[in-house]
Amino acid sequence: MATSGKQSSQWTGRSIPRKEDLRLLQGQGQFMADIATRPGTKEAAILRSPHAHARILAIDVSEAVAVKGVVSVVTGQDVLAAGARPLVVAAPVPADYYPIAVEKVRYVGEPVAVVVARTRAIAEDAAAKIKVSYDPLPAVLGIEEALDPGSAVLHDALGHNVAVHRHLRYGDPDGAFKEAAHVVTGRYWYPKVSSTPIETYGVIATWEQGDTVTIWANFQGPFSMHPVMARALGIGQHQLRVIVPPDIGGAFGIKISIYPYMVLMALVAKIAGVPVRWLEDRLEALAASSSGTDRLTDLTAAVSNVGKVIAWRMRLVDNVGAYIRAPEPGSLFRATGNLVSGYQTQNLDVEAIAVMTNKCPTGPNRGYGVSALYFAMERHMDKIAALVGKDPAEIRRINLIPHSMMPYRTPSGGYYDSGDYLATLERALERADYDQLRQQQQEARRQGRLFGIGIAVGVDPSVSNMGYIDIVEPPEDRKPHRSKSGSGQGSHVQVDASGGVTITLSTCAQGQGHETVAAQLAADILGVDPKDIRVIGGMDSSTRNWTIATGAYSSRFAATGAVATFSAVQQIREKLLDIASHVFEADRDDVQWVSGRAEVKGVPARALTLKQLAGIAHWDVASLPPGMEPGLAVQTYFTPPTLGESVDPEDRVNSSGTYGFMADVVAVEVDSKTFAVKIHRYATVHDIGKVLNPAIVEGQIYGAALHGIGAALLEEMVYDDQGQLLTGTFMDYVVPSAPDAPDLIIDHMDYAEGSSLTTPLGAKGVGESSTETAPAALANAVSDALGIDINQLPMTPNRLFHWFLQRESLISQEV
Amino acid sequence: MEPISVVTVDMIINGRPQQYEVEARQSLADFLRDQVGILGTHIGCEHGVCGACTVLMDGVPVRSCLSLAVSASGHEIVTIEGVKDLPLGQRLQQEFLEHHALQCGFCTPGILTTMAHFVAHYPKATEEEIRDALSGNLCRCTGYHNIIAAVSAVISSRHDDAKR
CATH class of the missing domain: 3.30.365.10 (Aldehyde oxidase/xanthine dehydrogenase, molybdopterin binding domain)
Incomplete structure (x- = not known):
């Protein structure tokens, strides 16, 4: 990899005002609820389980369907009939997970039906008219209760409530305990907490030509969930376009777990035959989005x-x-x-x-x-x-x-x-x-x-x-050629014919200032002002370069996305210098980048600016070195070498x-x-x-x-x-x-x-x-x-x- | 189902007189976003706790999620889009920019409207009073520290102005 930490740092390492703030301070951010929908998009409301654990005996949607303005009412059975497959889980246990309850509800707030209507208010009115008969079952809440074989069982096919049980040993713990002067024991309880981003989940799903779907969502990655979603929808990954808006109102890990709702709304849009938008409300978020354990x-x-x-x-x-x-x-x-x-x-x-x-x-x-x-x-x-x-x-x-x-x-x-x-x-x-x-x-x-x-x-x-996560299975059960490693993140940099620099990220920032930091890094390499660099946030799985590790989670930008951007801008500069050396008929080593332009060492008068060089790359193929591709764009990936x-x-x-x-x-x-x-x-x-x-x-x-x-x-x-x-x-x-x-x-x-x-x-x-x-x-x-x-x-x-x-x-x- | 009553509302929004037909049950927040089409007012909880939706009604902060659009008829509304035209609005925005007082920016519109009212009415506020005034606005990103610093800077710059 051609990157090096050595760089003149006029901008990097400084607290410059953030690029993002200019829009956010004026109320001009583009959050999920601000994304313009296609004409004809309808609003969804979710009817949720009032029971922690119950069998669903029957769902009567007739009154809800009759409400004026309602387009469709979708239940778990409808979703199954539409070909939905369970969402893949990492643990090798028979505990099927669908984004909507099928046969049983297992927590208060679990989706039971989705109403699609002209407005959210109408959808909520209609949801109140759905009649669900439940056969309540005993609820299992605590950890010790769940471990007790006598407790009620959530997933019948599993027969108990233990999803994972692994024993890991490193070194010689038994020997060490024999040698110990003291043995100290303790028992600790950590609470179930949620970082509750102030912006709730939002999803828009729309199908095109029947077999491809575009889902807008404030999803923070990782895009390892992309194949999971495609599989649940029964389509190829290339048929699933996920677009993340430039602004996400906080995420903190919680907005990873939006993906079941992305699948659910795609299924609902397919069944209803219309584009569908769902904006989660706070009560839904607290009851049924996500939290830590x-x-x-x-x-x-x-x-x-x-x-x-x-x-x-x-x-x-x-x-x-x-x-x-x-x-x-x-x-x-x-x-x-x-x-x-x-x-x-x-x-x-x-x-x-x-x-x-x-x-x-x-x-x-x-x-x-x-x-x-x-x-x-x-x-x-x-x-x-x-x-x-x-x-x-x-x-x-x-x-x-x-x-x-x-x-x-x-x-x-x-x-x-x-x-x-x-x-x-x-x-x-x-x-x-x-x-x-x-x-x-x-x-x-x-x-x-x-x-x-x-x-x-x-x-x-x-x-x-x-x-x-491969560790979830014991070594003898791990499938050959199925192991996973690395943490690749992409970046894309383009310089237009006028020398304008555009960095396109795929990092789904949620307030961490990725646009600003990317501009700082690029400004130092190209010798321009960060203000003059455009950075595009958000993500689009059909047009940007990404890997399954893409996203903003596990505090990854500084050590991945920033590096990929740094590397891409460096490669852009290398190409600019190649062009300059050809134009000047100077040895490549005699051309250097100084203050935003390429100049021949010792002859500052012989120089071409970023704008001039970009112009050549776009307008004048004849002036490019033989064999060089026209244009000025680079895409890169970076993964930390120690994650191999x-x-x-x-x-x-x-x-x-x-x-x-x-x-x-x-x-x-x-x-x-x-x-x-x-x-x-x-x-x-x-x-x-x-x-x-x-x-x-x-x-x-x-x-x-x-x-x-x-x-x-x-x-x-x-x-x-x-x-x-x-x-x-x-x-x-x-x-x-x-x-x-x-x-x-x-x-x-x-x-x-x-x-x-x-x-x-x-x-x-x-x-x-x-x-x-x-x-x-x-x-x-x-x-x-x-x-x-x-x-x-x-x-x-x-x-x-x-x-x-x-x-x-x-x-x-x-x- | 009962027919939903529709009411005509007149109000001044960010300095401009407006007239709309609204459902009587529609919240002011939904009205501003869905009917007026200004999207800076953010909806965070719809039960009056998080403060993201705060707008000024006749200069006073109100929760637009708990207010009905009809209740705003005959009043003057200022949203985040109008903060820049308030006496200390731009100074607040500038101090927020310089103090890194926002991260995701989702709660920021409600904080700026609330604070625009506060700095105008409490020119001698202490840090503790700023914290208290901010207590109705939840922010999950910043830890509040830089918000308080930005508001303090506006207040102390007012002192400097007064001395001149």
């Missing part, structure tokens, strides 16, 4: 007498809801390469289980599978510290991988190319003024105040390896393209009357390689941290024992608002040019970052404040009050 973790650490963890035994149980919808069970395995986080442990025993229950199906959510893992591990590190009598900072110093061991191969296959974890921790302690905080804590305690300090560190994986392999026979996989590192130090005070948690100080230091745009990176960290803080203090999808969702509105599912948001002290470790071995630009992902550490840091701080062992989130005042009372009563019993 609730996770039960049993953790046992084998610890040496100095506090070093020599082995981990983990039992991870994810509740994936009613169906194991792809890319689940990614939540269990997304962190395979970084199961040991930043610690030196080489022995691992992992039991990974996914269960199905009568809750909304899950999927990727910011910090996918990692927030829950680090919540357990980082709480556990504090327990270990207490046991061996060390400070929480010291226990981490003892266990972190030293810089001298980089690059580092984890026992489960992760390849940490670079990073100084100890220095990052020290910087965070320094920025938080840790020693001063401890003094402040002593003073506060003397005054009877509940003041606590928490630390959490973590390796931040980005750019998922398309192959990691799938899961090996020992279940090792380098599951991510880059691994950053972060250390969070937080101080809290818990109100002794209300038990509200107030964040007193929050410092977070990141080692993410090169920073392409500091303001964008800082914005990502702020957003990521607040998602983690939300999970720590506020957010949880709560169901009652009948499976009714109790947090079905934004009044009940409480997400952080401005008064909940702390100021952060953010810092970065310096980047030594060229030190990243995995990406030419040296930039690692940062989009999830503190979402993965904030829950643990806060739980450690609140545990410290209250003198209790917190093993469950969110830490609502009500819960804290009860846990604190339990502690007080235990103390009084001991007395």
Whole structure:
């Protein structure tokens, strides 16, 4: 690959104002609901299940069909009759998943019928007239309940509720446990949370010539779902055109799981014979879009007498809801390469289980599978510290991988190319003024105040390896020639006859500023102003270059799409220089690119501008070097070179393209009357390689941290024992608002040019970052404040009050 | 089914007098988007919590998802498309741009309308008061920090103006 990190950086690395903001600040963004529809497009409303688990006995649509303005009413049986096939799932279990209920409903909110009408209001009116008779079945909600063979079964063909059960072993965990001076156990519960992008799902589906369909959707990728959708529709991939609008109103992983609705609306449009638009409302989104899993973790650490963890035994149980919808069970395995986080442990025993229950199906959510893992591990590190009598900072110093061991191969296959974890921790302690905080804590305690300090560190994986999910099957069951690997992302750059530069991305940005960063990179290479570069966002699967890894998820742009763009613009410049050298009849090595033009070295008067050279490429083939193609466009792909392999026979996989590192130090005070948690100080230091745009990176960290803080203090999808969702509105599912948001002290470790071995630009992902550490840091701080062992989130005042009372009563019993 | 009643509404939208026939049950947000055809007002929750749909009615922020179009008849409406014509509108937009106070931009129209009213009426607001005023607008991207910084900058620039 011809890219190199060495580049004059007039623009890259600076916080320039974003290109995107000019339209967004004027209300001129183009979100899904703003896309113009074809004349004749009708609106869809979905009738959803009021039961968590029931057999559908009959659906009477006669009254609904009779409503004036209704075009069609579609049920699960209609969809089957239209030839729909189940959506492929990653887990090899007979648990068919259709985008609409067939025979049975398995969660409250599951689609049961779709009404297509002239307006959404009419469609909703008509949906209320559909009569469905249900035979309710017992609901299974909890993880332990789902594991109980005596519980009701969701998928009859499976006969139980366990979708995945794998046992992974690395190194010699049994030997390590025999040697251990201490064995520390703990059980942790991570809540089902959803990042709830403020823009809900939206889909428009329209068929052309009967056999090709175009679907507009605010889908964030990965386009590995494209073949899944095509297969469910019974068409070839070339017959399925997916268009993503230039603006997506937040996604955070949630907008991966829109794809069943894309299939559903395509089927409905086909049956109804009209283009169909569906805009999800918030109640639908909360009940039936997606969330992360609730996770039960049993953790046992084998610890040496100095506090070093020599082995981990983990039992991870994810509740994936009613169906194991792809890319689940990614939540269990997304962190395979970084199961040991930043610690030196080489022995691992992992039991990974996914269960199905009568809750909304899950999927990727910011910090996918990692927030829950680090919540357990980082709480556990504090327990270990207490046991061996060390400070929480010291226990981490003892266990972190030293810089001298980089690059580092984890026992489960992760390849940490670079990073100084100890220095990052020290910087965070320094920025938080840790020693001063401890003094402040002593003073506060003397005054009877509940003041606590928490630390959490973590390796931040980005750019998922398309192959990691192969681990769901044991090695002997993996099919030859069917393995997956890599994480390819495309880019396309064109220069028109007037020298205008247009970059066409396929990255489906959702606010990360891809247009701005792409323009910054290109501006440096071509010597032009980013303002003069046009960048087209969104995606179109029929006209843009892409791979199944395409999209914006797992914090991948800086290490993939940005690199592909960088490489494409470099190739454009090479071609411009080739043309110039031919025109000047100069040796190619004597022509260089300076300030936006090609000039002969030492003879600045002999120069051609970008505009002149572009003119030649388009207008004057005769002036081009012999054999050179006319025009000026380049398309590229990039995949991190370290993602070249799938899961090996020992279940090792380098599951991510880059691994950053972060250390969070937080101080809290818990109100002794209300038990509200107030964040007193929050410092977070990141080692993410090169920073392409500091303001964008800082914005990502702020957003990521607040998602983690939300999970720590506020957010949880709560169901009652009948499976009714109790947090079905934004009044009940409480997400952080401005008064909940702390100021952060953010810092970065310096980047030594060229030190990243995995990406030419040296930039690692940062989009999830503190979402993965904030829950643990806060739980450690609140545990410290209250003198209790917190093993469950969110830490609502009500819960804290009860846990604190339990502690007080235990103390009084001991007395 | 009951016939749906249709009502004539008159209102000034972003400075221009408008007359439309609307269903009595239609929300102001749907009316602005679907009938008037201005798409900057975003619908995020339709139950009055997220604030994305906030517009100004006679200068006061209202949830257009919880207001009926008929209730706006006879009033003056300003949406995000009209914020630039408000006294501090362009300054707010400029500070948002410079402070990276938006990411996906979906909640931004409601935040700008809300804050346009706030900075005009609370020229001495503290950071805590800004946070409080923002508490009715949910943003899932920014962590709010830069929004507060942008609004603070507008307020402090007003102080600077006053000193001159």
